[in-house]
Amino acid sequence: MRNPKFKLDRLLHCMILAGGLCSSHSVLAQEVATEAASDDTEVIEIKGFRGSLNRALFDKRHSVNAKESILSEDIGKFPDLNIAESLQRVPGVAISREGGEGRQITLRGLGPSFTRTTLNGMEVPASTDGTDSGGGVNGGRAFDFNVFASELFNRVDIQKTSTASMEEGGIAGTVDLYSAKPMDNPGFHIAASGQLGYNTITKKNDPRLGFMISNTFADDSFGALLSVSQSQRTVRQEGYGTVRWTTPVKDGGGLFADTSGTNVSGTASGSCSDDGADVDPINCLWSPRLPRPDFFGNEQDRLGVTGSFQYAPSDAVLITLDTLHSSLDNERTMYNFFEMFRSTFDELTPTSITVHPNGKQVLAGTYDGIKSRIESRQQISSTDFSQYVLSGEFNINDETKVTAMYGTAESDSRSEQYRYNMTNDTAHTYSFDFSNNENNPVVDHGYDINDETFYNLSDGRLRATDVLRENDTAKVDLTYQGEEVTFKTGLAFNDRTVSYGEQQINGFPDQDSAVGFTELLPYDDFGTGFDGGLERFIVADFAAIESSLLTKDWVARGAQSWEVQEETLAAYIELNSVYEIANMELRSNFGMRYVETDTTSSGFIQADIVSIKNAYKNFLPALNLALEATDDVVVRLGLTKTMTRPSLGSLNPGNPSFSYVNGTVSAGNPFLDPFTSNNVDVGVEWYFDDEALIAMNYFYKDIETFITSSSEERLVDPAYLPFIDADAQYDPLLALDPRTIPYIHNVPVNGEGTVVEGFELIYQQPLSFLPALFDGFGVVGNFTHVSAGEITGLSENSYNATVYYEKDDYGIRVSLNNRDDYITDYSGSNGNVAHGTTGPTHVDMSAFYNLDENITFTLEVINLTDEYERLYTTGDGTLNLMREYNHTGRQLFLGARYVM
Secondary structure (H helix, E strand, O other): OOOHHHHHHHHHHHHHHOOOHHHOOOHHHHHHHHHHHHOOOOOOOOOHHHHHHHHHHHHHHHOOOOEEEEEOOEOOEOOOOOHHHHHOOOOOEEEEEEOOEEEEEEEOOEOHHHEEEEEOOEEOOOOOOOOOOOOOOOOOOOOOHHHOOHHHEEEEEEEOOOOOOOOOOOOOEEEEEEEOOHHHOOOOEEEEEEEEEEEOOOOOEEEEEEEEEEEEEOOOOEEEEEEEEEEEEEEEEEEEEOOOEEOOOOOOOOOOOOOOOOEEEOOOOOOOEEOOEEOOHHHHOEEEOOOEEEEEEEEEEEEEEEEEEEEEEEOOEEEEEEEEEEEEEEEEEEEEEEEEOOOOHHHOEEEEEEEOOOOOEEEEEEEEEEEEEEEEEEEEEEEEEEEEEEEEEEEOOOOEEEEEEEEEEEEEEEEEEEEEEEEEEEEEEEEEEOOOOOOOOEEEOOOOOOOHHHOOEEEEEEEEEEEEEEEEEEEEEEEEEOOOEEEEEEEEEEEEEEEEEEEEEOOOOOEOOOOOOEEEOOOOOOOOOOOOOOOOOEEEOHHHHHHHOOOOOEEEOHHHOEEEEEEEEEEEEEEEEEEEEOOEEEEEEEEEEEEEEEEEEEEEEOOEEEEEEEEEEEEEEEEEEEEEOOOOEEEEEEEEEEEEOOOHHHHOOOOOEEEOOOOEEEOOOOOOOOEEEEEEEEEEEEOOOOOOEEEEEEEEEEEEEEEEEEEEEEOOOHHHHHHHHHOOOOOOOOOOOOOOOOEEEEEEEEEEEEEEEEEEEEEEEEOOOOOOOOOOEEEEEEEEEEEOOOOOOOOOEEEEEEEEEEOOOEEEEEEEEEEOOEEEEOOOOOOOOOEEEOOOEEEEEEEEEEOOOOEEEEEEEEOOOOOOEEEEEOOOOOOOEEEEEEEOOOEEEEEEEEEO
8 A cells, every 4th residue: 555645645636637536525535634644644734825836846746748837825815816917927927917917928938829828628718908008909819817816716737838638729838727616625615805905006995805615515426616706906007108209201291391490409320311312310310209198097897706516426427517707897098198299290390409319319309380189088898708618527447538528708898999189289389308317208388288278179089899709619538548558539629709890989079179078187196106297187078078079879890890710620649658767757748639720701891791711730749758867856858849820810801900190001811821830848857855946948949930010111002092081080180191101001921930949947945944933934936038039029038036934824925027128019110110118027025914724814015116117119220219108006905814
């Protein structure tokens, strides 16, 4: 008979896998407890954050492929308030944020669309909305993690190397989310939590509530679990922006009206030309297009419900029904007050300019003939997500098991945007000066900006966007456990559909005067605490406009609607075995996966519906080896081929999408091939002490095909001019005239491949060897370096570090996350080579105190240092020009948990 320690390890492994029959009846747990008691064996249970790290480390060590795991600290208690923010602590993971909250992830340098996400075993869609700079409404493959509350999950696995039995789709890797199940922890359990949040900018108190109840019945043959999570979040993102920089030569508005009397301080480097003619170098300097104070406010309400029902009529059968519903409602208000350089340089006369020491940009300037505009936006958005998964495990005999699953999921996202423009068309003098602060200038508008009699009122955009994403999955797998080899085979079918539609409100009665429809920006502390301060200004009064002027008669923008359906059928075989080699244990996983993909892309060209089909096939072998070189060292090798399909949105075959202000045209391509990659992963892990690890992983991805954007500057096809003239979004006073000014046309195409390579360093250890006062300390840290070609979202270096101190009744941890600058768009706009984001450093803190076995008090601080978000453009490719600079403040949560 094996000793209790072996059985405890086996039980722990079974619990971690969260799906084996061993956990359903607690037979193994009872054996362990009985034998431990009879042998006087001391079994030490490690709880809390340290316990979750230890369980994840155990799972990592015993996995054949390279993977990381994040496990719930306790029933209903995930380590972070947001799943994405937990994932950023994993080696190789970086996140992007929306309003200060994690939204999407980048894994090993590859953007969000290269990571496949599953929930309870099936791939799921999740779309939320965001600001323009945050990507707007997500209609692609990227997964928006902020749609879910973290309390709904008890485990996340990050699969960094693939196996044949894993569904294809993630070149970067796969993130597997699991909600809790009653037979994971048999018996009756209740967990309830309440937190009150406070933000240092909004000064608002936001509640966050969670509740879970589970029980097993009839000798643990039936189990039921229900969990509910509800939270509110109030955000104010305040700062300054430029909406990119440009030069008169590169802007559609043309050259300055007159530079003969300009007082120039400093030297503009070199000269440039316009249509072959030399011009005053002042026309070559980079200037802010729309210098403006920014306000982005958001009131968020998130509700999540999970249900899980399990039935095990015998030791050979386990049937599970998992359901998850989540809703995310956002009401955003966005206010900007800008002076208009874009498209109007030929109307401006610079009277004084200070050239930056780099000779390429304007550091300070004063201009005559400028006009101003106040933009007020109200964006009301909702996302409703639902999933149902029915799965079963059937042990036919001691060697053979069949598992089957059918699931359906839907994400329905709608965003209504009410945008109003208040314009001062009276030319005036304006000056800005970035001399003392590169991110927030000193400005002088030359008139009383809060006198509403200067402004008219018009609609800038009254539009709604709908994104419906639907996934259906069916899978069946057969496993045969032989004496030396485990054989697996299976089939998987997926049906994915994305439907995109737009609506608009026509006939808004523009007003020659904004009098009676304005109010002072409704936050009297606007800009308090911001680096350099901000100027309060008048904005549109949404309530007054809606009651007097607005009729919500939504009309479909049929020409902008499209739908893409994708069906995939895959089959695989896989062999798992264990060998003894020179007193070393070699675990191997080898398999082959074959998948066929069929797409149908439908859209409008002018008024005609078109439907285009495409198909392709892929063969994806995978080999993973894990060698137990010593009792403490594991060496890994992964040789795999993976694929990521094109973004469903990029397959749109219909009418192009126009940005009239920026002079760009975007179109789809239904004949795009998938990204395919040949991968090499090598890892060495040294488990040098209990709960401790030092590891290094090297990864190499040779991406054979890569989808890039083909850009061409040319006049818009005349066939589209009637469509543009009829488009309510086309404002001749602001737009670049498509009849006379070339637009940049961007179309996704199958381009040449690229190589991504890098390494990860990992260190984890509880410092229990220290003297009694300090033995509760522990450290977790990792560093990732990635190099590649022009891939958006790639930070060359990133690192995470957590220091914790934990005792039975209290504990605290501080976590730091940093990533380098990264490029978000290589095509740029307004003459810029690229757009980017300055790499942030985020610091979070969490503390707890156990009053007794049932009650715990918690304190959590998100963004402890109030890290600023900074977006930038690169100008000619050598500059770093502020695009947006804002902050969201610190978020504090004080709470209590009850567990029974």
